[in-house]
Amino acid sequence: xxxxxxxxxxxxxxxxxxxxxxxxxxxxxxxxxxxxxxxxxxxxxxxxxxxxxxxxxxxxxxxxxxxxxxxxxxxxxxxxxxxxxxxxxxxxxxxxxxxxxxxxxxxxxxxxxxxxxxxxxxxxxxxxxxxxxxxxxxxxxxxxxxxxxxxxxxxxxxxxxxxxxxxxxxxxxxxxxxxxxxxxxxxxxxxxxxxxxxxxxxxxxxxxxxxxxxxxxxxxxxxxxxxxxxxxxxxxxxxxxxxxxxxxxxxxxxxxxxxxxxxxxxxxxxxxxxxxxxxxxxxxxxxxxxxxxxxxxxxxxxxxxxxxxxxxxxxxxxxxxxxx
Amino acid sequence: xxxxxxxxxxxxxxxxxxxxxxxxxxxxxxxxxxxxxxxxxxxxxxxxxxxxxxxxxxxxxxxxxxxxxxxxxxxxxxxxxxxxxxxxxxxxxxxxxxxxxxxxxxxxxxxxxxxxxxxxxxxxxxxxxxxxxxxxxxxxxxxxxxxxxxxxxxxxxxxxxxxxxxxxxxxxxxxxxxxxxxxxxxxxxxxxxxxxxxxxxxxxxxxxxxxxxxxxxxxxxxxxxxxxxxxxxxxxxxxxxxxxxxxxxxxxxxxxxxxxxxxxxxxxxxxxxxxxxxxxxxxxxxxxxxxxxxxxxxxxxxxxxxxxxxxxxxxxxxxxxxxx
Amino acid sequence: xxxxxxxxxxxxxxxxxxxxxxxxxxxxxxxxxxxxxxxxxxxxxxxxxxxxxxxxxxxxxxxxxxxxxxxxxxxxxxxxxxxxxxxxxxxxxxxxxxxxxxxxxxxxxxxxxxxxxxxxxxxxxxxxxxxxxxxxxxxxxxxxxxxxxxxxxxxxxxxxxxxxxxxxxxxxxxxxxxxxxxxxxxxxxxxxxxxxxxxxxxxxxxxxxxxxxxxxxxxxxxxxxxxxxxxxxxxxxxxxxxxxxxxxxxxxxxxxxxxxxxxxxxxxxxxxxxxxxxxxxxxxxxxxxxxxxx
Numbered sequence: 029x030x031x032x033x034x035x036x037x038x039x040x041x042x043x044x045x046x047x048x049x050x051x052x053x054x055x056x057x058x059x060x061x062x063x064x065x066x067x068x069x070x071x072x073x074x075x076x077x078x079x080x081x082x083x084x085x086x087x088x089x090x091x092x093x094x095x096x097x098x099x100x101x102x103x104x105x106x107x108x109x110x111x112x113x114x115x116x117x118x119x120x121x122x123x124x125x126x127x128x129x130x131x132x133x134x135x136x137x138x139x140x141x142x143x144x145x146x147x148x149x150x151x152x153x154x155x156x157x158x159x160x161x162x163x164x165x166x167x168x169x170x171x172x173x174x175x176x177x178x179x180x181x182x183x184x185x186x187x188x189x190x191x192x193x194x195x196x197x198x199x200x201x202x203x204x205x206x207x208x209x210x211x212x213x214x215x216x217x218x219x220x221x222x223x224x225x226x227x228x229x230x231x232x233x234x235x236x237x238x239x240x241x242x243x244x245x246x247x248x249x250x251x252x253x254x255x256x257x258x259x260x261x262x263x264x265x266x267x268x269x270x271x272x273x274x275x276x277x278x279x280x281x282x283x284x285x286x287x288x289x290x291x292x293x294x295x296x297x298x299x300x301x302x303x304x305x306x307x308x309x310x311x312x313x314x315x316x317x318x319x320x321x322x323x324x325x326x327x328x329x330x331x332x333x334x335x336x337x338x339x340x341x342x343x344x345x346x347x348x349x350x351x352x
Numbered sequence: 353x354x355x356x357x358x359x360x361x362x363x364x365x366x367x368x369x370x371x372x373x374x375x376x377x378x379x380x381x382x383x384x385x386x387x388x389x390x391x392x393x394x395x396x397x398x399x400x401x402x403x404x405x406x407x408x409x410x411x412x413x414x415x416x417x418x419x420x421x422x423x424x425x426x427x428x429x430x431x432x433x434x435x436x437x438x439x440x441x442x443x444x445x446x447x448x449x450x451x452x453x454x455x456x457x458x459x460x461x462x463x464x465x466x467x468x469x470x471x472x473x474x475x476x477x478x479x480x481x482x483x484x485x486x487x488x489x490x491x492x493x494x495x496x497x498x499x500x501x502x503x504x505x506x507x508x509x510x511x512x513x514x515x516x517x518x519x520x521x522x523x524x525x526x527x528x529x530x531x532x533x534x535x536x537x538x539x540x541x542x543x544x545x546x547x548x549x550x551x552x553x554x555x556x557x558x559x560x561x562x563x564x565x566x567x568x569x570x571x572x573x574x575x576x577x578x579x580x581x582x583x584x585x586x587x588x589x590x591x592x593x594x595x596x597x598x599x600x601x602x603x604x605x606x607x608x609x610x611x612x613x614x615x616x617x618x619x620x621x622x623x624x625x626x627x628x629x630x631x632x633x634x635x636x637x638x639x640x641x642x643x644x645x646x647x648x649x650x651x652x653x654x655x656x657x658x659x660x661x662x663x664x665x666x667x668x669x670x671x672x673x674x675x676x
Numbered sequence: 677x678x679x680x681x682x683x684x685x686x687x688x689x690x691x692x693x694x695x696x697x698x699x700x701x702x703x704x705x706x707x708x709x710x711x712x713x714x715x716x717x718x719x720x721x722x723x724x725x726x727x728x729x730x731x732x733x734x735x736x737x738x739x740x741x742x743x744x745x746x747x748x749x750x751x752x753x754x755x756x757x758x759x760x761x762x763x764x765x766x767x768x769x770x771x772x773x774x775x776x777x778x779x780x781x782x783x784x785x786x787x788x789x790x791x792x793x794x795x796x797x798x799x800x801x802x803x804x805x806x807x808x809x810x811x812x813x814x815x816x817x818x819x820x821x822x823x824x825x826x827x828x829x830x831x832x833x834x835x836x837x838x839x840x841x842x843x844x845x846x847x848x849x850x851x852x853x854x855x856x857x858x859x860x861x862x863x864x865x866x867x868x869x870x871x872x873x874x875x876x877x878x879x880x881x882x883x884x885x886x887x888x889x890x891x892x893x894x895x896x897x898x899x900x901x902x903x904x905x906x907x908x909x910x911x912x913x914x915x916x917x918x919x920x921x922x923x924x925x926x927x928x929x930x931x932x933x934x935x936x937x938x939x940x941x942x943x944x945x946x947x948x949x950x951x952x953x954x955x956x957x958x959x960x961x962x963x964x965x966x967x968x969x970x
Contacts, residue, residue, distance in 0.1 A: 078543035078544060078546075079543055091859075091862075092862075092863075093862060093863070117865055120865035121864075124863065124864075125859075125860065127856045127859070127860070132855045132857065133856040133857055133860055134857055135857040135875055135878070135879070136879065137878035137879050137881075138875075143857075146864055146866070146874075147865070150864050150865050150866050150870070151864070151865055189631060195860075198860070198864075202864075217399055218398060218570070218611055218614055218615060219398065219611060219614050219627060219628035220398075220627075220631065222614035222616075222625040222626065222627035222628075223627040223628075223629070225616070226624065226625060244543070244544065246544075246618050247615070247616040247617055247618045248616050250616065251622060251625065274618065284545055285544060285545060288544040288545045288547065288548040289573070289618050290571060290572075290573020290574050290576065291573055291576050291577055291619070292573060292576065292615060292618065292619055292620075293576055293600050293619075294576045294596050294600055296576075296619050297576065300548050300552075303549075306513050306515065307513075307543075
């Protein structure tokens with residue numbers, strides 16, 4: 029399996045200014061702190077964690093909306109920093125995104141056909157003619173289950189689920205290798221969510237596209253992902269095959285997070301691990317392991333040394349002093 | 353009539369319509385359910401099904417215009433609160449019924465400390481003054497597990513995290529020792545681990561005070577976790593009511609059954625989710641028959657002609673479907 | 677509440693959002709027609725002096741006649757004709773200054789909001805400085821330097837207007853650029869210019885239209901004031917402002933000389949403001965989302 033997109037030691041720090049007239053940097057919010065993982069062709073990498081854990085910042089870094097403070101992104105084995113203009117345009121065409129709120133994602137003053145065609149119009153490397161583009165728009169809309177007859181409509185004429193399909197069509201039209209799905213199904217109702225997730229899985233099979241599936245709902249991540257990363261305060265704490273993580277839940281935070289998930293049947297209610305305390309701020313991280321103040325198994329070393337990700341099985345890593 | 357003693361709330365054939373220039377929107381159209389003392393009753397449904405309007409109707413806080421309760425009875429402890437005057441209703445609100453809303457960020461007034469807001473609520477209903485008022489406020493903060501309550505008492509809302517704010521709102525809601533507490537998606541804006549904390553807190557408050565809880569949510573997991581009985585709403589109507597076990601083990605309305613099949617599950621492997629094609633009908637359409645008929649896989653001619661009556665298929669398990 | 681069958685209720689109903697504001701639109705159309713046709717439909721030449729007819733009162737007063745419906749001024753010129761011909765000047769000033777200020781202000785406002793940082797600081801401080809400077813003083817300075825003229829009025833108004841537009845547009849852009857479709861355009865590789873032109877500008881068009889309409893009235897009043905103090909368009913061109921200024925001396929003896937041009941200013945200004953208010957509500961996209969069901 030070839031790695032399509034690889035993140036190596038990505039750090040994203042945001043400077044914090046003091047509130048005086050002559051502003052000075054007084055510290056950094058460590059939104060993403062040394063994160064590495066890779067996306068493989070035709071596979072889904074799921075990223076879970078609570079709000080503020082840095083999962084959406086990672087999406088922004090991959091999408092080049094933010095420049096990483098440190099670290100490198102490799103696309104098809106080549107570092108992004110060394111990309112020439114043409115290669116960069118190619119990267120933009122290959123890495124697309126679908127966000128959470130379909131209302132905000134679609135320009136209300138543009139017709140659906142223009143919205144979907146835009147990435148193609150901007151990166152028109154094959155010099156497609158107008159009618160070619162119209163055909164491709166119709167084809168892509170059909171692929172996501174929207175009738176091409178409605179391509180002259182405006183976004184507000186569609187329901188939430190349909191708008192998310194249109195957003196997906198826009199991402200698909202350039203034939204991307206990677207689609208970043210940042211909470212793409214979170215705002216949808218259960219029945220619509222299932223429709224979109226099934227559509228995404230079918231498209232993956234058909235087009236061999238890789239997904240980065242970011243969500244806070246564990247059940248949807250489980251349904252979509254092949255591999256999984258659990259993030260807490262900017263760091264990957266556990267990282268491995270999705271099925272294995274869900275079964276084993278090695279890291280104490282992963283355990284707590286999964287036990288906090290709502291049961292799918294009243295018989296499956298288990299005594300949950302209730303975390304005490306609040307999530308520390310990413311501006312003022314605790315010494316040592318960033319989870320130790322809330323961890324029920326914290327030891328002395330946890331407040332002194334930050335644990336690294338270490339292999340616990342093949343392709344399975346955990347950052348915890350309890351595990352070698 | 354024998355079990356009237358344990359009955360807290362009885363909603364009979366409630367109808368709340370919105371009169372807009374695009375026609376009459378029948379947001380709640382004939383909803384009936386009962387809640388016993390100390391019971392947790394869930395109302396579950398997708399967005400726009402009328403569950404929140406049902407809650408607002410019970411509080412008599414439907415925005416008028418354009419909304420109006422056009423029919424039905426809401427009997428709270430033997431008294432129909434739709435018949436009493438606005439002044440009397442103001443006394444019922446807060447004293448007998450209280451409500452927790454979804455967004456902890458906007459539910460507290462940012463220009464007063466949480467102590468003042470809590471005291472305000474106690475003052476209105478209990479007439480305490482001076483030191484005893486303050487002691488009661490701190491006692492309530494301790495009850496909702498806010499550590500160092502005497503210090504936190506002086507905090508402003510922005511100094512608290514989302515989870516803490518929601519707990520303060522919980523404290524305000526129970527300060528008047530209401531008989532009925534309506535929680536409208538109280539944990540939707542919270543992270544999973546914080547959600548678990550808050551749900552546990554609600555349960556403890558309920559055990560201590562014996563308050564009846566109406567829990568409104570879109571999440572079947574929360575229903576499984578929190579409720580004894582629940583109702584499933586679709587397009588302004590309750591389609592199925594029963595004990596939570598009935599709903600999960602024997603979902604009988606085609607809509608409930610389909611929703612259950614479209615839920616991704618963490619505990620078991622689901623090869624492919626079933627999805628419900630199409631979307632809910634607009635509520636300003638005049639639909640004679642079953643509102644789910646258009647999306648139902650087993651719908652027959654009869655389903656489109658008239659709305660089915662509620663049938664009791666087993667003890668306390670009601671379904672509105674022509675199949676029965 | 678106002679009852680719908682009372683006369684006030686009727687007016688209230690006409691101007692309710694969603695219905696067309698019939699009266700303001702009619703008035704605006706009439707004045708536009710007057711501006712286009714001008715001298716062609718005026719009963720007399722605007723500058724035709726007839727000293728025998730001076731101080732003729734309007735037709736409904738004693739001594740008035742149907743020959744001069746709104747009376748004549750101190751030189752016997754027909755007031756109605758001068759108002760009709762003066763409409764064109766007012767509208768030309770409004771169109772030119774709003775175009776100048778609107779185009780420059782919108783462009784700089786979008787750039788300022790979109791790029792932020794140093795460009796934003798410089799542009800916005802310049803706008804603040806411009807707005808802090810009294811427009812009358814500015815026009816007088818220009819009048820001293822290049823002499824009172826139409827260009828002078830347009831330039832003075834344009835300078836103030838660009839700053840107003842830039843501020844409003846920048847505010848809109850700041851909230852728009854946080855929307856996901858702007859991020860998605862960047863992801864698709866769109867250039868800054870494309871984002872500003874294709875994504876930001878179409879979304880502020882309706883705000884601009886409302887702003888333009890609401891400012892027509894303001895521009896006409898300022899133009900009249902400038903002409904009133906002599907920093908505006910020089911005579912003998914009939915201009916509402918200078919007609920009021922010249923008539924000021926006769927306000928006790930021949931009140932109609934300043935009154936009718938003043939009324940013209942007031943009516944046009946009010947109509948544009950009412951139309952603009954209606955437009956603001958009618959174009960509000962939130963109003964159109966209602967009734968989507970769900």
